[in-house]
Amino acid sequence: MTSPASPVLVIGECVADIVRTDGTPDVVHPGGSPANLAYGLARLGRPAVLLTELGPDANGRLIRAHLESAGVEVRAAEVARTPSAVVRLDGHGRAEYTFDIGWTLPPTELDAPPAAVHLGSIGAVTDPGAASALALVERWRGRAQISYDPNVRPALMGRRAEAVRRVERLVALSDLVKASDEDLAWLYPGEAAEAVAERWLALGPAVVAVTLGAGGAFGLSRRGGRRQVPAVPVAVADTVGAGDSFMAAFLHARMAGTDLTGCLVQAVTAAALTVSRPGANPPSAAELTAALARRPQPEAP
Template sequence: MTSPASPVLVIGECVADIVRSGAAPDRVHPGGSPANVAYGLARLGRPATLLTELGPDANGRLIRRHLESAGVRVRAAEVDRTPSAVVELDGQGRARYTFDIRWTLPPTEPAEAPAAIHLGSIAAVTEPGAASVRALVERWRGRAQISYDPNVRPALMGDRAEAVRRVERWVALSDLVKAGDEDLAWLYPGERPEVVAERWLALGPATVAVTLGAEGAFARTADGGRAEAAARPVPVADTVGAGDSFMAAFLHARAAGAGLATCLTHAVTAAALTVARPGANPPSAAELAAALTAGPQPRSEASVD
């Protein structure tokens, strides 16, 4: 376990999300799943460094200012243009992505020893940069807590069987894995999320958490811990960044020594606050604390403290 002040190294892509909804003008939001997690951690008061790539363009400057405004330390290799994604929203605020992205992170080392490393999404599966990420994580495994979110983007995953192999390799390297039910449905068509979670636990992580959209979330641990949390009903602006807010809040609560059920309810609450406003806009520590005071407690069974 790490202390709440211990630094987290987050590795992965920044993306300029070009949000498109009906006849409304396009809106550009800073995004990218790992970048969102780093921002969410910083908003909650946890020091975070983001190892990423940015272009020398307006989108790159926008994203850097956004991250640094929350206190994220940005270590960015320069690329010719900042990655982008057109995010099309349906009538319920659900997002569909079309990407313009490459990931070429060179071999690197952290500037300081991290207490925890978080990675996932495009940066974990897109070569040649994924090889650099893998080598760094393998060097620090056992010395830093590793967390992973596959954040599946089918258009970028290639062959499904190969994608499953890559994802499961990351699962086996991690201490904590979080996935959404849509991720699991693409990776393992027809399988229940609870079954996949148990299989992933057998690969090595201590904890697996799964988000279920409007049905809330559940978490399981290798030593038999179980927790569930209902979704919080909120008006939906859009779902952009909700899973990343979940991840950041879960990591922050766990670092503070919270039990499994408490980590889960912090995470579900942070996701709900994000869904209720446009873009990947996670809550501050004060906003999350206020919502938790007003919110329901999780349903749990043999949760790990």
């Protein structure tokens, strides 16, 4: 059995994001979708353990110090060099990625039961490490809440049909699934996001949430039906880490027993705070609470 103080186990990659904008020097930010999520959870006061890989280099030290500064427990297998990604920003702050990354996570045992297990992004689809990650998810399914975010990176997903097979297997193992409309458009070209979310819900999750960028987000729940909330208007610095901040806030709220609408409101508010400043810089609990107090609350259904 898990206790309220049991941590969330987050499985996946750390990445040094080398942010490149024309006319300015490169800036290195700690990144990687699972790492961002673990950091976001810890910033909200939710204990988190990150199972990952890091190199014995400056980028690895930067990322570890960043995560530990928020209270994340980092359990990292050592690799030759820390994975990296060149992040190019367009005039609207939207990010495009070029990766230098591998994922070789060895089989791992846990010291204590987690409250939840989160898997996603590159660590969920890149072999041989993906097999070790999947084994942990299968081991803890039914004893801990499982959450999943495919965070599609087309350059690393391989053939689309195989990527869809892997993604749908993890959807079926999960209690909570989050994806962006862009993720769904790559996985299922020409299909409406709503139709895909309904199909995913039928595979087994209790909740499927879909982010819509400036359109906010919607969620489907076996118990709560469909809910949608608008985005929070902000001046965008960049979109790096926005989806991870959304996922961290949504998972944190759900673990606290918040209803679907409340989870969506907290998540889009956290994402808005993140895009308003450079890099994957999710809000603290105090920042999110203050932002929520300023936001008009949706009417109850």
